Amino acid sequence: xxxxxxxxxxxxxxxxxxxxxxxxxxxxxxxxxxxxxxxxxxxxxxxxxxxxxxxxxxxxxxxxxxxxxxxxxxxxxxxxxxxxxxxxxxxxxxxxxxxxxxxxxxxxxxxxxx
Ligand code: 5GP
Ligand code: ZN
Numbered sequence: 001x002x003x004x005x006x007x008x009x010x011x012x013x014x015x016x017x018x019x020x021x022x023x024x025x026x027x028x029x030x031x032x033x034x035x036x037x038x039x040x041x042x043x044x045x046x047x048x049x050x051x052x053x054x055x056x057x058x059x060x061x062x063x064x065x066x067x068x069x070x071x072x073x074x075x076x077x078x079x080x081x082x083x084x085x086x087x088x089x090x091x092x093x094x095x096x097x098x099x100x101x102x103x104x105x106x107x108x109x110x111x112x113x114x
Contacts, residue, residue, distance in 0.1 A: 001046040006098035010044045019074075020067050024060050027067055027103070036106025037075050037082070041067050047099040050088045068103050077105035085113075 001007045008014040009028060016028035019039060030038040043060045047053060053061065065084070072078040082105030087094040 001098070004046055004096075004098050006040075006042050006096055006100060007046050010042065019071060022063075025064055025067060027071055030102070034102075035104045035109065037077050037104065039068075039071055039075075039103040041071075041101045041103060043099060048097050049094060049099055050086055053099070064101055068101065071103060072105065075105070081105065083109050 005014065009016045010026050016031075018026060018028045020027040020041075024045070025041060025043050027039050027041045030040050041064050043057070043064065045057075045060070047057065068082075068084050069078075072082050082103060085102045085104070086100065087102075
């Protein structure tokens with residue numbers, strides 16, 4: 001997707017603070033953090049949202065959760081706790097049309113979110 005900001009980040013055409021990368025996924029710092037730890041974990045493949053996921057993407061999703069687990073340890077939020085969230089569509093508050101998972105932690109998070 002030529003104009004997709006997260007595709008451009010995954011191709012390193014737009015700079016980001018990358019914390020993890022392999023052939024299928026990438027994790028980088030959110031540009032506008034909502035918590036002391038706010039990381040975005042994405043598949044490198046362009047998938048619009050949770051709604052466009054198929055059975056063949058199950059390996060990537062599993063990998064993304066493993067990356068979240070790994071980073072939670074590295075960033076020392078594993079014991080205190082954290083949140084993983086993927087916003088989908090307008091009412092879900094999705095603003096970037098490339099599937100991503102927010103990893104949030106480092107403070108007490110409120111529930112339910114607004
Ligand atoms: P959404 O609202 O779609 O769930 O989340 C999109 C997230 O992407 C937001 O938290 C926003 O701050 C982040 N974001 C948008 N543009 C950029 C960018 O160019 N670089 C980085 N690192 N994060 C971005
Ligand atoms: Zn994309």
